[in-house]
Amino acid sequence: MVNKIDFLKYSERGEVVITAGIDVGSTATKAVIFDGTIRSMAIIPTGWNPKEAGRNVFLEALNEASLQEQDISMIVGTGYGRVSLAFIDRKVTEITCHAKGARFLFPQTRTVIDIGGQDSKVIAVGEDGSVVDFIMNDKCAAGTGRFLQVMTGILDITLDELGQMASGSKPVSINSMCTVFAESEIIGLLAQEVTKEAIASGIVQTIANKMLSLTSRVPCLEEITFSGGVANNPEICAVLSSAFGAKFNIAHQPQIVGALGAAILGYEKL
Amino acid sequence: MESDLLCEFESLRAKSITSIRAAKEEGRKVVGKYCIYSPMELVLAAGAIPIPLCSTKQDPIAEAEKVLPRNLCPLIKSSYGYAASGACPYFNASDLLIAETTCDGKKKMYELLSDIKPLHLLQLPQKQDEEALQYWYGEILKLKNRLEEDFSVTITDHNLREAIQLMNEERRSLQDLQDIAKLKPSPISGIDLLMVLYNRGFSVDKKEAVFMVDRLTLELKELYSKGVTPFTRKTPRILLTGVPIGIGSHKVVQIIEENGGNVVCFESCGGYKAVYDRVDEEKEPLLAIAKKYLGTPCSCMSPNLARFELVERLAEEFDVDGVVDLTWQGCHTYNIESYSMKKYLQEKRNRPFLQIETDYSESDVEQLKVRIEAFLEMIN
Numbered sequence: 296m297v298n299k300i301d302f303l304k305y306s307e308r309g310e311v312v313i314t315a316g317i318d319v320g321s322t323a324t325k326a327v328i329f330d331g332t333i334r335s336m337a338i339i340p341t342g343w344n345p346k347e348a349g350r351n352v353f354l355e356a357l358n359e360a361s362l363q364e365q366d367i368s369m370i371v372g373t374g375y376g377r378v379s380l381a382f383i384d385r386k387v388t389e390i391t392c393h394a395k396g397a398r399f400l401f402p403q404t405r406t407v408i409d410i411g412g413q414d415s416k417v418i419a420v421g422e423d424g425s426v427v428d429f430i431m432n433d434k435c436a437a438g439t440g441r442f443l444q445v446m447t448g449i450l451d452i453t454l455d456e457l458g459q460m461a462s463g464s465k466p467v468s469i470n471s472m473c474t475v476f477a478e479s480e481i482i483g484l485l486a487q488e489v490t491k492e493a494i495a496s497g498i499v500q501t502i503a504n505k506m507l508s509l510t511s512r513v514p515c516l517e518e519i520t521f522s523g524g525v526a527n528n529p530e531i532c533a534v535l536s537s538a539f540g541a542k543f544n545i546a547h548q549p550q551i552v553g554a555l556g557a558a559i560l561g562y563e564k565l
Numbered sequence: 566m567e568s569d570l571l572c573e574f575e576s577l578r579a580k581s582i583t584s585i586r587a588a589k590e591e592g593r594k595v596v597g598k599y600c601i602y603s604p605m606e607l608v609l610a611a612g613a614i615p616i617p618l619c620s621t622k623q624d625p626i627a628e629a630e631k632v633l634p635r636n637l638c639p640l641i642k643s644s645y646g647y648a649a650s651g652a653c654p655y656f657n658a659s660d661l662l663i664a665e666t667t668c669d670g671k672k673k674m675y676e677l678l679s680d681i682k683p684l685h686l687l688q689l690p691q692k693q694d695e696e697a698l699q700y701w702y703g704e705i706l707k708l709k710n711r712l713e714e715d716f717s718v719t720i721t722d723h724n725l726r727e728a729i730q731l732m733n734e735e736r737r738s739l740q741d742l743q744d745i746a747k748l749k750p751s752p753i754s755g756i757d758l759l760m761v762l763y764n765r766g767f768s769v770d771k772k773e774a775v776f777m778v779d780r781l782t783l784e785l786k787e788l789y790s791k792g793v794t795p796f797t798r799k800t801p802r803i804l805l806t807g808v809p810i811g812i813g814s815h816k817v818v819q820i821i822e823e824n825g826g827n828v829v830c831f832e833s834c835g836g837y838k839a840v841y842d843r844v845d846e847e848k849e850p851l852l853a854i855a856k857k858y859l860g861t862p863c864s865c866m867s868p869n870l871a872r873f874e875l876v877e878r879l880a881e882e883f884d885v886d887g888v889v890d891l892t893w894q895g896c897h898t899y900n901i902e903s904y905s906m907k908k909y910l911q912e913k914r915n916r917p918f919l920q921i922e923t924d925y926s927e928s929d930v931e932q933l934k935v936r937i938e939a940f941l942e943m944i945n
């Protein structure tokens with residue numbers, strides 16, 4: 296990726312403007328330091344204290360870039376924990392941030408698909424890069440990172456292993472979208488000695504179906520950029536992309552798209 | 566907004582129960598109703614006091630779920646729970662309930678209510694043509710007979726004409742008030758407007774309520790001319806359509822306004838939908854009443870094109886930046902209609918549209934905040 300904002304911004308003292316974006320999600324907290332291009336980034340688990348995680352990830356990203364807190368002109372927070380951050384200058388929702396970040400990395404993006412820890416979303420982006428519509432799954436963990444976490448827990452495997460096991464095996468159909476019911480369904484399947492591979496494949500298929508059903512409500516144009524931690528898993532990406540019948544753009548670090556968008560929004564604001 | 570008049574509206578609900586009790590002592594009858602298809606003119610012409618019983622609170626739902634299924638519309642559960650538990654003073658004060666066959670949930674809930682209180686059910690047709698009007702006219706006539714019988718009164722043409730005039734006057738005053746929010750920026754917040762629209766429904770003396778509403782409208786005009794407003798010209802203006810809401814089920818309005826938006830128009834039942842059309846004062850009274858009420862654009866009608874047209878028209882008139890369609894979980898008619906509503910609005914003018922499906926509880930407030938904030942960011 297060679298993306299850059301073609302102009303550099305200078306502060307009143309003639310220094311290059313640097314901003315930070317912090318995305319406090321339910322599972323991971325991410326930070327990006329930005330000065331027209333990505334200076335540094337950091338990812339840590341959110342844990343039980345989003346406030347502290349937000350602070351720590353920021354310090355880590357600063358450290359990585361060899362910068363001090365006072366070098367940063369604006370900090371923008373996003374994600375569920377954004378309200379817990381006392382030191383940010385602005386807060387923006389993850390919808391706007393993901394669209395921004397995705398457009399920066401892949402300028403032709405018209406749709407962003409994000410599978411987050413506790414929600415997943417599809418964002419339709421206009422030609423000019425602005426959000427034109429979006430849809431989120433609500434009140435339910437189906438099709439989210441949490442769903443995958445519970446399922447891999449039952450199979451006693453990691454997310455990476457889930458992807459590997461799923462690839463090439465014929466999916467058994469899992470009928471429940473609900474995390475709790477899917478859990479009992481899978482236990483039932485294991486009892487019937489259905490292979491873990493077929494179940495893994497079924498789980499991935501369930502996620503793909505759920506995401507596909509979300510897109511029936513918003514325009515889903517190409518190019519499609521896939522963000523969020525789940526996008527790190529090539530096998531899951533392959534299943535999703537074939538379900539969508541389209542090629543996906545996947546960033547090198549797909550988790551930081553939201554934090555990146557936040558940092559860019561801060562940069563543009565200055 | 567700080568205003569003595571607003572405080573008066575705020576205390577109206579609490580005060581009205583005292584007035585209702587006093588009126589009952591004097592022998593007046595009270596009629597409870599759940600829906601804007603209930604023809605208020607007949608109740609007034611019978612000398613009775615009409616009172617809305619639709620409940621907007623979360624508390625009675627647990628009680629209702631002992632009898633009703635959990636995945637039912639919260640409005641139905643709450644209304645039933647409030648009534649059946651004996652906790653609703655208005656329900657207790659009612660001598661007769663008026664109900665209609667609108668949606669399936671309400672219809673079946675009314676069967677249960679009729680075990681507790683005398684209930685008159687109007688069979689509402691679900692289309693709005695001439696044939697339906699004749700049928701509905703028959704139903705209105707039966708209601709008239711029931712009121713006359715139960716309350717030992719005669720409803721004369723003269724009574725009816727007076728009631729029609731009074732109700733039209735009420736509609737006029739409520740429309741004038743709501744039209745104030747057409748001003749940019751509006752001098753009144755959506756939440757205050759909702760409080761007024763909701764609370765004034767409990768007033769026993771309709772003439773007095775009309776007078777109060779008119780005074781508020783005047784006060785707001787003055788505020789506007791002095792430039793007093795909680796908003797700026799840049800505040801995103803939202804039209805809210807969908808299911809009925811009131812104080813207690815106002816969380817979506819609150820989230821919109823806490824995150825920098827302004828609900829300028831309520832198309833739903835407590836708002837514009839009930840008042841934009843009047844009863845024809847020239848025609849035969851009962852037929853004119855039947856015609857006005859049957860024309861109500863609720864999702865229980867099929868088709869319900871009039872609602873789409875009304876929303877589009879109001880979106881224009883109030884110059885809104887986005888439309889939010891609120892649907893209660895378990896409300897099939899509004900939930901299904903939301904798809905067509907979005908399509909209609911986007912074909913007309915590509916208006917930003919957000920459907921929110923929720924219930925009376927606070928459990929999804931965080932998720933709602935994200936969606937509403939993102940929507941406001943999108944249209945800003």
Ligand code: SF4
Pocket residue numbers: 599600601602667668808809834861863864865
């Ligand atoms: S939404 Fe329909 S059924 Fe409900 S109160 Fe309004 S008119 Fe009556």
Ligand code: SF4
Pocket residue numbers: 638639640641667668669670671808809865893895896897898899
């Ligand atoms: S909101 Fe829907 S389900 Fe609930 S009472 Fe009204 S029409 Fe019926």
